[in-house]
Amino acid sequence: MLFSLNPAAGTPVYLQLMQQVRHAVETGVLRQGDLLPGIRTLAQELVVSHNTVAKAYSELQHEGLLELRHGSGAYISARRNSRSNEEKLRLAQQRVRRLVESLQEDGLSEEAISRLFEAELFYAGPPAPGTG
Amino acid sequence: MSDARVIETHQLTKRFGQFAAVEALDLNVRAQQITGFLGRNGAGKSTTIKMLLGMTHPTSGTGSLLGKAIDDPKENREARRNVAYVGEDKQLYPYFTVEELIRFTRSFYADWRPEVAQRLLGDYELPPKRKVRALSKGMRTKLALLLALSRKPELLILDEPSEGLDPVAIEELLQRLVGAASEGTTIFFSSHQIAEVERIADRVCIIDHGMLVEDFSLDELQQDYRRVTLGFATSAPVDEFRMPGIRRVHRADRQLSVLVRGNADAVAAHGRSMNAVSVDVVPISLREVFLESVRSES
Numbered sequence: 001m002l003f004s005l006n007p008a009a010g011t012p013v014y015l016q017l018m019q020q021v022r023h024a025v026e027t028g029v030l031r032q033g034d035l036l037p038g039i040r041t042l043a044q045e046l047v048v049s050h051n052t053v054a055k056a057y058s059e060l061q062h063e064g065l066l067e068l069r070h071g072s073g074a075y076i077s078a079r080r081n082s083r084s085n086e087e088k089l090r091l092a093q094q095r096v097r098r099l100v101e102s103l104q105e106d107g108l109s110e111e112a113i114s115r116l117f118e119a120e121l122f123y124a125g126p127p128a129p130g131t132g
Numbered sequence: 133m134s135d136a137r138v139i140e141t142h143q144l145t146k147r148f149g150q151f152a153a154v155e156a157l158d159l160n161v162r163a164q165q166i167t168g169f170l171g172r173n174g175a176g177k178s179t180t181i182k183m184l185l186g187m188t189h190p191t192s193g194t195g196s197l198l199g200k201a202i203d204d205p206k207e208n209r210e211a212r213r214n215v216a217y218v219g220e221d222k223q224l225y226p227y228f229t230v231e232e233l234i235r236f237t238r239s240f241y242a243d244w245r246p247e248v249a250q251r252l253l254g255d256y257e258l259p260p261k262r263k264v265r266a267l268s269k270g271m272r273t274k275l276a277l278l279l280a281l282s283r284k285p286e287l288l289i290l291d292e293p294s295e296g297l298d299p300v301a302i303e304e305l306l307q308r309l310v311g312a313a314s315e316g317t318t319i320f321f322s323s324h325q326i327a328e329v330e331r332i333a334d335r336v337c338i339i340d341h342g343m344l345v346e347d348f349s350l351d352e353l354q355q356d357y358r359r360v361t362l363g364f365a366t367s368a369p370v371d372e373f374r375m376p377g378i379r380r381v382h383r384a385d386r387q388l389s390v391l392v393r394g395n396a397d398a399v400a401a402h403g404r405s406m407n408a409v410s411v412d413v414v415p416i417s418l419r420e421v422f423l424e425s426v427r428s429e430s
Binding site: 007008009010011012013014039040043044047048049050051052 | 164165166303306307310311313314315330331332333334350351354355358414415416417418419
Protein backbone atom coordinates (compact mmCIF):
# COMPACT_ATOMS: atom_id res chain seq x y z
CA MET A 1 0.00 0.00 0.00
CA LEU A 2 1.42 3.33 -1.03
CA PHE A 3 0.71 6.37 1.08
CA SER A 4 0.94 10.01 0.20
CA LEU A 5 1.27 12.11 3.33
CA ASN A 6 1.47 15.84 3.68
CA PRO A 7 2.32 17.29 7.09
CA ALA A 8 1.25 20.75 5.95
CA ALA A 9 -2.18 19.79 4.66
CA GLY A 10 -4.14 20.89 7.71
CA THR A 11 -5.11 17.35 8.64
CA PRO A 12 -3.23 15.36 11.25
CA VAL A 13 -1.07 12.75 9.56
CA TYR A 14 -2.74 9.86 11.38
CA LEU A 15 -6.09 10.95 9.90
CA GLN A 16 -4.54 11.10 6.44
CA LEU A 17 -3.32 7.54 6.90
CA MET A 18 -6.77 6.42 7.98
CA GLN A 19 -8.49 8.18 5.09
CA GLN A 20 -6.13 6.60 2.59
CA VAL A 21 -6.66 3.12 4.00
CA ARG A 22 -10.44 3.60 3.97
CA HIS A 23 -10.34 4.88 0.42
CA ALA A 24 -8.21 1.93 -0.67
CA VAL A 25 -10.71 -0.48 0.85
CA GLU A 26 -13.69 1.32 -0.69
CA THR A 27 -12.16 1.20 -4.14
CA GLY A 28 -10.98 -2.39 -3.81
CA VAL A 29 -7.28 -1.55 -3.89
CA LEU A 30 -7.11 -3.19 -0.48
CA ARG A 31 -9.20 -6.28 0.10
CA GLN A 32 -10.21 -8.43 2.98
CA GLY A 33 -7.25 -10.37 4.29
CA ASP A 34 -4.67 -8.03 2.77
CA LEU A 35 -1.75 -7.40 5.06
CA LEU A 36 -0.49 -3.95 6.00
CA PRO A 37 3.02 -3.56 7.43
CA GLY A 38 3.52 -3.62 11.18
CA ILE A 39 3.56 -0.30 13.04
CA ARG A 40 7.30 -0.03 13.34
CA THR A 41 7.94 -1.07 9.74
CA LEU A 42 5.43 1.34 8.30
CA ALA A 43 6.70 4.16 10.52
CA GLN A 44 10.23 3.67 9.23
CA GLU A 45 9.06 3.32 5.63
CA LEU A 46 7.08 6.54 5.78
CA VAL A 47 9.53 8.23 8.14
CA VAL A 48 6.84 9.27 10.60
CA SER A 49 6.56 8.74 14.32
CA HIS A 50 5.38 5.26 15.25
CA ASN A 51 2.80 6.99 17.48
CA THR A 52 1.17 8.34 14.32
CA VAL A 53 0.92 4.90 12.75
CA ALA A 54 -0.17 3.34 16.03
CA LYS A 55 -2.96 5.89 16.40
CA ALA A 56 -4.18 5.33 12.85
CA TYR A 57 -4.12 1.55 13.22
CA SER A 58 -5.83 1.70 16.56
CA GLU A 59 -8.66 3.88 15.24
CA LEU A 60 -9.07 1.70 12.15
CA GLN A 61 -9.20 -1.35 14.35
CA HIS A 62 -11.85 0.38 16.43
CA GLU A 63 -13.86 0.95 13.27
CA GLY A 64 -13.60 -2.70 12.42
CA LEU A 65 -11.54 -2.09 9.32
CA LEU A 66 -8.27 -3.49 10.58
CA GLU A 67 -7.41 -6.50 12.65
CA LEU A 68 -4.11 -6.30 14.50
CA ARG A 69 -2.48 -9.62 15.08
CA HIS A 70 0.48 -9.42 17.42
CA GLY A 71 3.68 -10.20 15.57
CA SER A 72 2.17 -10.69 12.15
CA GLY A 73 0.93 -7.24 11.25
CA ALA A 74 -2.38 -5.66 10.40
CA TYR A 75 -5.05 -7.37 8.32
CA ILE A 76 -7.91 -5.74 6.46
CA SER A 77 -10.98 -7.10 8.16
CA ALA A 78 -14.05 -8.57 6.47
CA ARG A 79 -16.41 -7.09 9.05
CA ARG A 80 -15.97 -3.68 7.49
CA ASN A 81 -17.34 -4.55 4.06
CA SER A 82 -20.82 -5.37 5.28
CA ARG A 83 -20.98 -1.97 6.93
CA SER A 84 -19.66 -0.01 3.99
CA ASN A 85 -23.07 0.72 2.52
CA GLU A 86 -24.30 1.96 5.86
CA GLU A 87 -21.23 4.16 6.13
CA LYS A 88 -21.67 5.50 2.60
CA LEU A 89 -25.24 6.45 3.30
CA ARG A 90 -24.30 8.15 6.53
CA LEU A 91 -21.58 10.18 4.85
CA ALA A 92 -23.88 10.97 1.94
CA GLN A 93 -26.49 12.20 4.33
CA GLN A 94 -23.99 14.58 5.90
CA ARG A 95 -23.04 15.93 2.51
CA VAL A 96 -26.65 16.42 1.49
CA ARG A 97 -27.36 18.18 4.77
CA ARG A 98 -24.49 20.58 4.26
CA LEU A 99 -25.52 21.29 0.68
CA VAL A 100 -29.17 21.85 1.61
CA GLU A 101 -28.15 24.16 4.46
CA SER A 102 -25.97 26.24 2.21
CA LEU A 103 -28.67 26.46 -0.49
CA GLN A 104 -31.13 27.59 2.14
CA GLU A 105 -28.66 30.21 3.34
CA ASP A 106 -28.60 31.49 -0.21
CA GLY A 107 -32.34 31.97 0.05
CA LEU A 108 -33.70 28.99 -1.89
CA SER A 109 -37.00 27.52 -0.74
CA GLU A 110 -37.42 23.82 0.09
CA GLU A 111 -39.51 23.44 -3.01
CA ALA A 112 -36.84 24.97 -5.20
CA ILE A 113 -34.12 22.77 -3.71
CA SER A 114 -36.21 19.64 -4.15
CA ARG A 115 -36.89 20.55 -7.77
CA LEU A 116 -33.19 21.08 -8.42
CA PHE A 117 -32.32 17.61 -7.10
CA GLU A 118 -35.07 15.93 -9.08
CA ALA A 119 -34.06 17.66 -12.27
CA GLU A 120 -30.44 16.71 -11.76
CA LEU A 121 -31.23 13.04 -11.27
CA PHE A 122 -33.61 13.04 -14.21
CA TYR A 123 -31.16 14.57 -16.66
CA ALA A 124 -27.99 12.94 -15.32
CA GLY A 125 -29.13 9.43 -16.20
CA PRO A 126 -27.77 6.22 -14.64
CA PRO A 127 -24.29 6.34 -13.04
CA ALA A 128 -21.26 5.25 -15.10
CA PRO A 129 -20.21 1.61 -14.62
CA GLY A 130 -17.87 1.09 -11.66
CA THR A 131 -19.19 4.01 -9.62
CA GLY A 132 -22.15 4.31 -7.23
CA MET B 133 1.94 7.37 24.94
CA SER B 134 2.85 8.14 28.49
CA ASP B 135 2.48 11.32 30.50
CA ALA B 136 5.66 10.71 32.44
CA ARG B 137 8.19 13.50 32.12
CA VAL B 138 11.65 12.48 31.02
CA ILE B 139 12.84 16.05 30.90
CA GLU B 140 11.42 18.79 33.05
CA THR B 141 12.77 22.27 33.68
CA HIS B 142 11.42 25.06 35.84
CA GLN B 143 12.52 28.64 35.16
CA LEU B 144 15.84 27.30 33.94
CA THR B 145 18.22 30.16 33.25
CA LYS B 146 21.80 30.45 32.01
CA ARG B 147 23.52 33.79 31.84
CA PHE B 148 26.92 34.63 30.54
CA GLY B 149 27.50 38.02 32.13
CA GLN B 150 24.69 40.22 30.89
CA PHE B 151 23.69 37.85 28.12
CA ALA B 152 20.90 35.37 28.86
CA ALA B 153 21.41 32.31 26.69
CA VAL B 154 18.47 30.55 28.32
CA GLU B 155 15.78 32.51 30.13
CA ALA B 156 13.21 31.09 32.56
CA LEU B 157 12.71 27.97 30.45
CA ASP B 158 9.87 25.65 31.41
CA LEU B 159 10.37 22.55 29.35
CA ASN B 160 8.31 19.37 29.59
CA VAL B 161 9.28 16.39 27.50
CA ARG B 162 7.07 13.33 27.72
CA ALA B 163 8.13 9.72 27.59
CA GLN B 164 7.56 7.52 24.54
CA GLN B 165 7.44 10.48 22.20
CA ILE B 166 9.66 12.17 19.70
CA THR B 167 10.04 15.81 20.66
CA GLY B 168 11.65 18.34 18.36
CA PHE B 169 13.38 21.33 19.88
CA LEU B 170 13.33 24.04 17.24
CA GLY B 171 15.09 27.35 17.30
CA ARG B 172 17.32 29.63 15.31
CA ASN B 173 21.06 29.50 15.62
CA GLY B 174 21.99 30.93 19.00
CA ALA B 175 18.47 30.59 20.39
CA GLY B 176 19.67 28.52 23.34
CA LYS B 177 19.13 24.93 22.21
CA SER B 178 22.65 23.66 22.81
CA THR B 179 22.99 25.52 26.10
CA THR B 180 19.76 23.95 27.32
CA ILE B 181 20.95 20.50 26.36
CA LYS B 182 24.33 21.06 28.02
CA MET B 183 22.58 21.99 31.25
CA LEU B 184 20.38 18.90 31.07
CA LEU B 185 23.44 16.72 30.67
CA GLY B 186 25.33 18.38 33.49
CA MET B 187 27.96 19.76 31.14
CA THR B 188 27.28 23.28 32.35
CA HIS B 189 25.72 24.66 35.51
CA PRO B 190 22.47 26.62 35.43
CA THR B 191 22.58 30.20 36.67
CA SER B 192 19.17 29.71 38.29
CA GLY B 193 16.12 27.51 38.02
CA THR B 194 15.91 23.74 38.22
CA GLY B 195 15.62 20.80 35.93
CA SER B 196 15.36 17.04 36.02
CA LEU B 197 16.43 14.29 33.71
CA LEU B 198 14.54 11.00 34.13
CA GLY B 199 13.36 12.37 37.46
CA LYS B 200 16.84 13.20 38.75
CA ALA B 201 18.03 16.76 39.42
CA ILE B 202 20.36 18.07 36.74
CA ASP B 203 22.39 20.34 39.00
CA ASP B 204 23.20 17.60 41.48
CA PRO B 205 26.27 15.87 39.98
CA LYS B 206 25.58 12.51 41.64
CA GLU B 207 21.94 12.39 40.58
CA ASN B 208 22.78 13.65 37.13
CA ARG B 209 25.37 10.91 36.68
CA GLU B 210 22.81 8.31 37.70
CA ALA B 211 20.31 9.65 35.20
CA ARG B 212 22.90 9.70 32.44
CA ARG B 213 23.40 5.96 32.67
CA ASN B 214 20.09 5.72 30.84
CA VAL B 215 20.54 8.72 28.60
CA ALA B 216 22.49 8.67 25.34
CA TYR B 217 23.70 11.83 23.66
CA VAL B 218 24.64 12.51 20.08
CA GLY B 219 26.13 15.96 19.85
CA GLU B 220 29.01 17.67 18.20
CA ASP B 221 32.01 15.75 16.93
CA LYS B 222 34.04 16.33 20.06
CA GLN B 223 32.18 13.38 21.56
CA LEU B 224 34.19 10.93 19.53
CA TYR B 225 37.87 10.20 20.13
CA PRO B 226 39.62 10.92 16.82
CA TYR B 227 42.56 8.51 17.24
CA PHE B 228 40.53 5.39 17.92
CA THR B 229 39.47 3.16 15.11
CA VAL B 230 35.76 2.46 14.78
CA GLU B 231 36.00 -0.95 16.41
CA GLU B 232 38.31 0.32 19.17
CA LEU B 233 35.83 3.04 20.02
CA ILE B 234 32.98 0.57 20.11
CA ARG B 235 34.92 -1.70 22.46
CA PHE B 236 35.92 1.28 24.59
CA THR B 237 32.36 2.55 24.87
CA ARG B 238 30.78 -0.80 25.59
CA SER B 239 33.02 -1.26 28.61
CA PHE B 240 31.09 1.50 30.36
CA TYR B 241 27.63 0.08 29.92
CA ALA B 242 26.31 -3.13 31.41
CA ASP B 243 23.23 -2.96 29.18
CA TRP B 244 25.24 -2.88 25.95
CA ARG B 245 23.71 -5.00 23.20
CA PRO B 246 26.54 -6.38 21.06
CA GLU B 247 24.17 -7.82 18.48
CA VAL B 248 22.71 -4.35 17.88
CA ALA B 249 26.17 -2.85 17.54
CA GLN B 250 27.09 -5.60 15.07
CA ARG B 251 23.97 -5.10 13.01
CA LEU B 252 24.32 -1.32 12.91
CA LEU B 253 27.97 -1.61 11.98
CA GLY B 254 26.85 -3.55 8.93
CA ASP B 255 23.80 -1.42 8.15
CA TYR B 256 25.76 1.81 8.40
CA GLU B 257 28.64 0.31 6.41
CA LEU B 258 31.20 1.69 8.85
CA PRO B 259 34.75 0.46 8.18
CA PRO B 260 35.81 -1.09 11.50
CA LYS B 261 39.52 -0.42 11.14
CA ARG B 262 39.33 3.17 10.02
CA LYS B 263 40.30 5.88 12.48
CA VAL B 264 37.46 8.10 13.61
CA ARG B 265 39.20 11.25 12.37
CA ALA B 266 39.22 9.79 8.87
CA LEU B 267 35.47 9.26 8.79
CA SER B 268 33.18 11.57 6.86
CA LYS B 269 30.74 13.72 8.79
CA GLY B 270 27.87 11.43 7.90
CA MET B 271 29.78 8.38 9.10
CA ARG B 272 30.69 10.05 12.35
CA THR B 273 27.04 10.79 12.99
CA LYS B 274 26.18 7.18 12.23
CA LEU B 275 28.92 5.98 14.57
CA ALA B 276 27.67 8.25 17.33
CA LEU B 277 24.18 6.89 16.74
CA LEU B 278 25.47 3.31 16.84
CA LEU B 279 27.16 3.98 20.18
CA ALA B 280 23.96 5.50 21.51
CA LEU B 281 21.50 2.91 20.23
CA SER B 282 23.53 -0.14 21.24
CA ARG B 283 22.73 0.78 24.81
CA LYS B 284 18.97 0.89 24.36
CA PRO B 285 18.79 4.15 26.28
CA GLU B 286 15.58 5.32 27.90
CA LEU B 287 16.22 8.76 26.47
CA LEU B 288 18.20 9.80 23.43
CA ILE B 289 19.16 13.46 23.17
CA LEU B 290 20.52 14.73 19.89
CA ASP B 291 21.89 18.20 19.17
CA GLU B 292 21.46 19.14 15.50
CA PRO B 293 22.06 15.57 14.31
CA SER B 294 21.52 16.26 10.64
CA GLU B 295 24.07 19.08 10.47
CA GLY B 296 26.28 18.53 7.46
CA LEU B 297 24.45 15.44 6.24
CA ASP B 298 23.22 15.01 2.69
CA PRO B 299 19.52 14.28 2.06
CA VAL B 300 19.99 10.51 1.82
CA ALA B 301 21.91 10.38 5.09
CA ILE B 302 19.26 12.55 6.71
CA GLU B 303 16.53 10.19 5.54
CA GLU B 304 18.40 7.24 7.03
CA LEU B 305 18.96 9.13 10.26
CA LEU B 306 15.27 9.93 10.59
CA GLN B 307 14.36 6.31 9.93
CA ARG B 308 16.75 5.17 12.66
CA LEU B 309 15.26 7.63 15.10
CA VAL B 310 11.75 6.45 14.28
CA GLY B 311 12.92 2.87 14.74
CA ALA B 312 14.51 3.62 18.10
CA ALA B 313 11.40 5.46 19.25
CA SER B 314 9.19 2.53 18.29
CA GLU B 315 11.34 0.35 20.54
CA GLY B 316 10.64 2.57 23.52
CA THR B 317 13.42 5.17 23.48
CA THR B 318 12.19 8.70 24.08
CA ILE B 319 13.78 11.08 21.64
CA PHE B 320 14.56 14.75 22.18
CA PHE B 321 16.35 16.37 19.30
CA SER B 322 17.25 19.94 18.60
CA SER B 323 17.21 21.18 15.05
CA HIS B 324 16.73 24.13 12.84
CA GLN B 325 15.65 21.88 9.99
CA ILE B 326 11.94 22.33 10.07
CA ALA B 327 11.08 19.70 7.45
CA GLU B 328 12.65 16.90 9.51
CA VAL B 329 10.93 17.92 12.68
CA GLU B 330 7.59 18.23 10.91
CA ARG B 331 7.88 14.66 9.67
CA ILE B 332 8.86 12.65 12.67
CA ALA B 333 8.12 14.68 15.77
CA ASP B 334 5.07 14.01 17.91
CA ARG B 335 5.61 17.29 19.67
CA VAL B 336 7.49 20.52 19.01
CA CYS B 337 8.98 23.06 21.41
CA ILE B 338 10.15 26.32 19.89
CA ILE B 339 12.80 28.33 21.66
CA ASP B 340 13.68 31.89 20.78
CA HIS B 341 16.15 34.18 22.51
CA GLY B 342 16.44 31.64 25.31
CA MET B 343 12.71 31.43 25.99
CA LEU B 344 10.07 28.86 25.16
CA VAL B 345 7.64 30.49 22.75
CA GLU B 346 5.60 27.54 21.53
CA ASP B 347 4.86 24.01 22.72
CA PHE B 348 2.35 21.91 20.80
CA SER B 349 1.80 18.52 19.29
CA LEU B 350 1.95 18.11 15.52
CA ASP B 351 -1.64 16.86 15.58
CA GLU B 352 -2.67 20.11 17.24
CA LEU B 353 -0.77 22.09 14.64
CA GLN B 354 -2.42 20.28 11.79
CA GLN B 355 -5.89 20.20 13.28
CA ASP B 356 -6.20 23.49 15.14
CA TYR B 357 -3.75 26.05 13.78
CA ARG B 358 -5.07 28.05 10.88
CA ARG B 359 -4.31 31.26 9.06
CA VAL B 360 -7.40 33.39 8.54
CA THR B 361 -6.91 36.08 5.93
CA LEU B 362 -9.54 38.78 5.92
CA GLY B 363 -9.93 41.45 3.28
CA PHE B 364 -11.78 44.68 3.93
CA ALA B 365 -13.09 47.39 1.66
CA THR B 366 -12.03 49.98 4.20
CA SER B 367 -9.07 50.02 6.54
CA ALA B 368 -8.65 46.71 8.33
CA PRO B 369 -9.89 46.83 11.94
CA VAL B 370 -6.86 45.24 13.54
CA ASP B 371 -7.88 46.27 17.07
CA GLU B 372 -11.15 44.38 16.82
CA PHE B 373 -9.38 41.07 16.86
CA ARG B 374 -8.64 40.14 20.41
CA MET B 375 -10.33 36.82 20.89
CA PRO B 376 -9.28 33.61 22.58
CA GLY B 377 -7.29 31.48 20.22
CA ILE B 378 -5.75 34.37 18.30
CA ARG B 379 -1.97 34.07 18.41
CA ARG B 380 -0.94 36.82 16.07
CA VAL B 381 -2.54 39.48 13.92
CA HIS B 382 -0.79 41.35 11.12
CA ARG B 383 -2.24 44.14 9.13
CA ALA B 384 -1.29 44.87 5.55
CA ASP B 385 -3.32 47.83 4.29
CA ARG B 386 -6.85 46.46 3.93
CA GLN B 387 -6.03 42.94 4.88
CA LEU B 388 -5.57 41.14 8.15
CA SER B 389 -3.68 37.93 8.59
CA VAL B 390 -4.71 36.16 11.77
CA LEU B 391 -2.85 33.15 13.15
CA VAL B 392 -5.40 31.15 15.09
CA ARG B 393 -5.27 28.19 17.37
CA GLY B 394 -8.55 26.35 17.45
CA ASN B 395 -10.93 29.18 16.84
CA ALA B 396 -10.77 29.66 13.08
CA ASP B 397 -14.52 29.49 12.49
CA ALA B 398 -15.27 32.05 15.18
CA VAL B 399 -12.61 34.40 13.85
CA ALA B 400 -13.93 34.02 10.30
CA ALA B 401 -17.45 34.74 11.54
CA HIS B 402 -16.21 37.75 13.45
CA GLY B 403 -14.52 38.99 10.30
CA ARG B 404 -17.77 38.68 8.37
CA SER B 405 -19.61 40.54 11.11
CA MET B 406 -17.05 43.32 10.67
CA ASN B 407 -17.94 43.38 6.97
CA ALA B 408 -14.91 41.55 5.61
CA VAL B 409 -15.26 41.25 1.85
CA SER B 410 -13.07 38.19 1.64
CA VAL B 411 -12.44 35.44 4.15
CA ASP B 412 -9.88 32.74 3.63
CA VAL B 413 -9.05 29.96 6.08
CA VAL B 414 -6.04 27.79 5.33
CA PRO B 415 -3.84 25.36 7.21
CA ILE B 416 -0.49 26.61 8.33
CA SER B 417 2.80 24.80 8.10
CA LEU B 418 5.32 24.35 10.90
CA ARG B 419 7.66 26.62 8.98
CA GLU B 420 5.14 29.46 9.05
CA VAL B 421 4.40 29.03 12.75
CA PHE B 422 8.11 28.98 13.44
CA LEU B 423 8.79 32.13 11.44
CA GLU B 424 5.92 33.90 13.14
CA SER B 425 7.09 32.81 16.58
CA VAL B 426 10.68 33.94 16.36
CA ARG B 427 11.27 37.64 16.24
CA SER B 428 14.07 39.33 14.37
CA GLU B 429 17.34 40.27 15.98
CA SER B 430 16.25 43.84 16.66
